[in-house]
Structure formats: C-alpha cells, structure tokens
Amino acid sequence: TQLLEQSPQFLSIQEGENLTVYCNSSSVFSSLQWYRQEPGEGPVLLVTVVTGGEVKKLKRLTFQFGDARKDSSLHITAAQTGDTGLYLCAGGGVYNTDKLIFGTGTRLQVFP
Amino acid sequence: NAGVTQTPKFRILKIGQSMTLQCTQDMNHNYMYWYRQDPGMGLKLIYYSVGAGITDKGEVPNGYNVSRSTTEDFPLRLELAAPSQTSVYFCASSRIKGDSPLHFGNGTRLTVT
Numbered sequence: 001t002q003l004l005e006q007s008p009q010f011l012s013i014q015e016g017e018n019l020t021v022y023c024n025s026s027s028v029f030s031s032l033q034w035y036r037q038e039p040g041e042g043p044v045l046l047v048t049v050v051t052g053g054e055v056k057k058l059k060r061l062t063f064q065f066g067d068a069r070k071d072s073s074l075h076i077t078a079a080q081t082g083d084t085g086l087y088l089c090a091g092g093g094v095y096n097t098d099k100l101i102f103g104t105g106t107r108l109q110v111f112p
Numbered sequence: 113n114a115g116v117t118q119t120p121k122f123r124i125l126k127i128g129q130s131m132t133l134q135c136t137q138d139m140n141h142n143y144m145y146w147y148r149q150d151p152g153m154g155l156k157l158i159y160y161s162v163g164a165g166i167t168d169k170g171e172v173p174n175g176y177n178v179s180r181s182t183t184e185d186f187p188l189r190l191e192l193a194a195p196s197q198t199s200v201y202f203c204a205s206s207r208i209k210g211d212s213p214l215h216f217g218n219g220t221r222l223t224v225t
Contacts, residue, residue: 043155043214044216045214090214099160102147
C-alpha cells in the first residue's frame with residue numbers, strides 16, 4: 001500500500017509552460033517536504049510545509065499544504081530546462097512515527 | 113563540508129556474494145537512514161538509527177543488516193546478494209527528529225547478477 005501518491009508520474013513540457021504536481025494521501029501528516037533529484041545524485045530538499053493551508057514560494061516554485069494536511073501541490077511557473085528532474089514529496093509524522101514516507105515521484109522533463 | 117559520503121559509487125555482485133555499503137556524515141547528526149530507490153520509483157526505507165548503538169527496521173529490511181557504532185558511520189551489509197537487491201541505495205542523515213529534512217549522499221548503484 002502506497003501512502004503517498006504523486007501525479008502525474010511523468011511530465012514532458014516546453015520551456016515557458018506552467019505545471020502542477022500533486023501529492024495525495026488518505027493519512028494526515030505533521031509536515032510535508034518536497035525534494036528534487038537530478039540524475040546520479042541524491043534528493044535535495046526544496047521546502048518543508050507544516051501548517052494546513054500553508055503556501056510557500058521559492059522563486060518560480062509555489063508549494064501548498066492542504067487544509068487537512070493530507071495533500072500538497074507544487075506549481076512551477078514558466079518552467080526552465082534547469083527544472084528537469086525527479087520531484088519527490090515526503091510526509092512526516094504519520095502513524096505517530098518520526099520517519100518520513102516518500103511519494104512515488106514525478107519525473108519532469110523540460111525541453112528548450 | 114562533505115556532508116553525507118557514500119562509497120562505493122557503483123558495484124556489481126554475483127548472486128550469493130556479500131558486501132558492505134559505507135556511509136559517513138560529518139554534520140554530527142543523530143539520525144541516519146538507508147533507503148533504496150528502484151527505477152522510476154520513490155524511496156523505500158530499509159533501516160534507520162536514532163543514535164550510536166540504536167538501530168531499527170524500516171519498510172524493507174529483509175536481506176540487510178546495519179550497525180551504528182559511532183555517530184558518523186552507518187554501514188549497510190548485504191549478506192547473500194539476490195537479484196531483487198539490484199537498486200540504487202541512498203544514505204541520509206537529519207539533525208533533529210526523524211521527520212526533519214534529510215541530507216542525502218549521492219548513492220551507490222548496485223547490480224546483482
């Protein structure tokens with residue numbers, strides 16, 4: 001059973017387009033993190049959200065935590081080739097544990 | 113500042129062989145983790161440690177063992193390699209409690225044939 005489902009699984013777009021990646025669960029999380037992973041490297045943290053309804057912006061990236069803390073979204077405005085990578089969401093505090101549960105991942109390819 | 117260092121980067125094993133994946137961190141983090149990542153998938157937790165001398169199983173511990181004799185090092189041992197263990201292995205650490213942001217190494221790509 002996959003606790004965190006991400007959609008879409010793959011996304012191929014051109015530079016300048018906008019996109020949204022979704023991270024959904026039936027479980028409540030105390031925090032939600034987003035990571036980006038490039039080929040041959042480990043994931044790197046982009047942002048952590050902890051409050052239901054919270055919105056955080058990181059340049060062209062906007063992250064939102066759902067009001068019920070069960071889901072999150074990542075919106076990228078005017079995508080660039082440098083945004084290419086695997087995007088992973090990770091939820092913390094589920095089942096009163098202190099471990100992170102990772103989502104299934106969204107692979108983004110941005111073409112020039 | 114090295115962060116989390118994993119060795120080796122690549123390894124090919126024959127079925128039944130053993131090996132140890134090394135992981136060391138220089139950030140004085142208490143929490144350390146081992147994940148595996150299969151092609152196109154997210155990360156699955158193998159084992160984790162909340163401090164020196166303490167380890168616990170994650171989601172997929174079968175076929176692996178760990179030890180944590182120091183704060184810095186958290187090696188992962190494969191005793192009898194199987195093709196199902198072909199994967200990319202990531203070590204990670206975190207400073208505070210277990211669901212705080214993780215710092216990852218660059219991974220070890222293991223192939224078992």
